Structure formats: structure tokens, C-alpha cells
Amino acid sequence: MRDFSADHRWLSINTATLRGAGTLDTIIETCVRHGVRAISPWRDQVHAIGLERTAALVHSHKLELSGYCRGGMFPAMDAAGRRAALDDNRRAVDEARLLEATCLVLVVGGLPGALAGAPQSKDLFAARRDVHDGIAATLEYARSVGMPLAIEPLHPMYAADRACVNTMEQALDLCEALDPRLDGDGTAASGALAALGVAVDVYHVWWDPKLEAQIARAGLARLHALHVCDWLVPTRDLLNDRGMMGDGVIEIARIRGWMERAGFAGYSEAEIFSAENWWKRPADEVVATCIDRHRSAV
Numbered sequence: 084m085r086d087f088s089a090d091h092r093w094l095s096i097n098t099a100t101l102r103g104a105g106t107l108d109t110i111i112e113t114c115v116r117h118g119v120r121a122i123s124p125w126r127d128q129v130h131a132i133g134l135e136r137t138a139a140l141v142h143s144h145k146l147e148l149s150g151y152c153r154g155g156m157f158p159a160m161d162a163a164g165r166r167a168a169l170d171d172n173r174r175a176v177d178e179a180r181l182l183e184a185t186c187l188v189l190v191v192g193g194l195p196g197a198l199a200g201a202p203q204s205k206d207l208f209a210a211r212r213d214v215h216d217g218i219a220a221t222l223e224y225a226r227s228v229g230m231p232l233a234i235e236p237l238h239p240m241y242a243a244d245r246a247c248v249n250t251m252e253q254a255l256d257l258c259e260a261l262d263p264r265l266d267g268d269g270t271a272a273s274g275a276l277a278a279l280g281v282a283v284d285v286y287h288v289w290w291d292p293k294l295e296a297q298i299a300r301a302g303l304a305r306l307h308a309l310h311v312c313d314w315l316v317p318t319r320d321l322l323n324d325r326g327m328m329g330d331g332v333i334e335i336a337r338i339r340g341w342m343e344r345a346g347f348a349g350y351s352e353a354e355i356f357s358a359e360n361w362w363k364r365p366a367d368e369v370v371a372t373c374i375d376r377h378r379s380a381v
Contacts, residue, residue, distance in 0.1 A: 094377040095121035095149035097354035103362030113366040123150040148184035149350040156192035157217030158210040172221040186233040186307040197244040226278045233307035235282040251297035277304040284310035289333040303346030310354045323358035329380030
């Protein structure tokens with residue numbers, strides 16, 4: 084494993100971690116002030132200040148993007164809804180490409196209407212078919228412009244409203260079905276990232292008894308991103324009460340070790356949704372704490 088104890092060269096800040104800090108330009112300036120070299124912005128934050136301004140800030144500060152959040156949300160009740168989702172994902176691919184992101188992260192979606200609190204269906208199998216077809220269509224375009232896609236499996240508690248892909252095994256089954264063109268040793272035929280891979284968020288997958296084996300199965304070509312935070316006990320809110328690395332029960336370093344054994348050598352991306360704690364703290368304190376915990380707990 085790489086030694087992170089001396090510096091934070093391989094720390095990325097997912098900009099959701101600083102949602103309480105203001106607009107994206109302020110968030111970027113805070114990261115730069117602390118010597119953070121990579122970020123992963125959310126689309127709503129980008130749109131709030133404008134894509135061109137975001138690109139200018141990223142390029143002027145020589146920042147890398149460990150990912151771009153997010154595409155997905157494919158399931159719908161009718162063809163028009165599915166078409167709208169595909170159009171939005173194509174726009175997300177174009178934004179990620181302009182910002183030179185490593186990958187576009189896909190949170191694939193659950194039952195139609197459930198995210199708004201009004202599910203229109205109970206058919207999870209139909210939702211998963213929509214996800215399969217939606218990724219296939221988006222992948223065709225993303226491959227043509229050279230933007231890798233990363234399926235992010237979410238914890239099963241989100242199966243209804245946010246993602247009906249809930250394990251690494253499910254995600255990799257989709258990868259192998261839709262993007263099978265890998266060499267036998269698990270590397271992409273071109274030597275680069277596979278066109279379709281996974282984003283491993285420890286918050287969502289730490290509990291999975293198959294996790295080590297599935298990370299090994301993914302191999303270097305399909306391991307597009309690593310997201311880190313912690314699982315608090317007790318957790319007061321299942322969406323917005325994530326812990327700072329080291330404050331919970333996830334063996335983050337062990338999971339990173341599995342990733343690196345499989346060849347991953349990218350950023351550890353701190354993504355902390357914390358409405359009642361970290362989002363209320365000064366941005367400089369949050370970033371400084373991420374740096375400290377990246378060195379000691381990741």
C-alpha cells in the first residue's frame with residue numbers, strides 16, 4: 084500500500100463534503116488553499132456557477148477531477164421519461180469531458196417516482212432493466228468521446244429510491260455484460276481504464292462479505308474511483324449523517340489495501356454527507372480534518 088502518512092498528494096475532495104461552505108468557486112478556493120490537488124464536483128454545484136467558470140477555475144488551479152457526480156437515474160414509467168434520462172446523461176458525459184474528469188459516476192436510480200417520495204411502481208425488475216438499457220445507451224456515446232463511466236453500487240437501503248444496483252457483484256455483472264472487451268488479466272485492451280467500471284464507496288459496500296473478492300474480480304481496469312467516509316454508530320440519518328474517516332466502524336485502510344492490491348493507484352475521494360455536523364463547520368476546518376484523517380485513517 085502507498086504510505087499516506089506524510090502528505091495528502093492522493094486526497095481528493097468530493098464537493099458534497101463542503102455543501103455548507105457556499106458556492107463551488109468558494110469550495111475550490113478552499114481546497115486550493117490547503118494544497119488539495121483533486122476534486123470531484125457535483126453537477127448542481129457546477130450549474131450554479133456555470134460550466135465554463137468551473138472549467139476555468141479547474142484549469143487555472145491545475146486541479147484534477149477524480150470523478151464527476153453524477154449521471155444515472157435511468158428508470159422511468161414510459162418511453163418519454165427514459166428518453167429524458169438518456170438526454171440528461173449525454174449532457175453529463177459532455178460536462179465531464181469538458182472538465183477532463185477521470186470518470187462520470189452513475190447513481191443508477193430506483194423505482195420511478197420514489198426519489199420524490201411517490202413511487203409509481205413496485206417492479207424492481209423493470210427498474211433494473213431500465214438501468215441495463217440506460218447504461219448501454221449512455222455507454223455507446225460515452226465511449227465515442229472517451230469518457231469512462233463508473234457504476235456506483237449503493238447500500239441496499241437505497242434500492243427503492245436511489246439505486247437498484249446495490250453490490251459490487253451486481254455492478255460488475257453489468258460491466259461484463261455491457262463492456263466485455265478486456266484482456267484475460269483484467270486490463271483494458273488499450274491499457275487504459277475500461278469504458279465501464281465501478282466507483283467503490285466504502286459507505287455503501289463495507290458490509291458486503293464478497294467485497295474483497297469482487298474488488299479482485301474488478302481488477303485495475305474497472306476500479307475507476309474510491310470514495311471514503313465512515314459509518315457512524317448510531318447513524319441518525321441514513322442519507323446525511325456520514326462520518327469523517329476514523330470516526331466510525333469501517334476498516335477503510337483494509338478496503339484501500341484490497342483496491343491497491345488489484346492495481347488501483349488513484350485518489351481517495353472524501354465524500355461526507357453530514358447535515359448536522361460537518362456541513363455546519365467552517366470549510367477550512369473540514370478540509371484540514373480531511374487531510375489529517377487521510378493521513379491517519381485512510
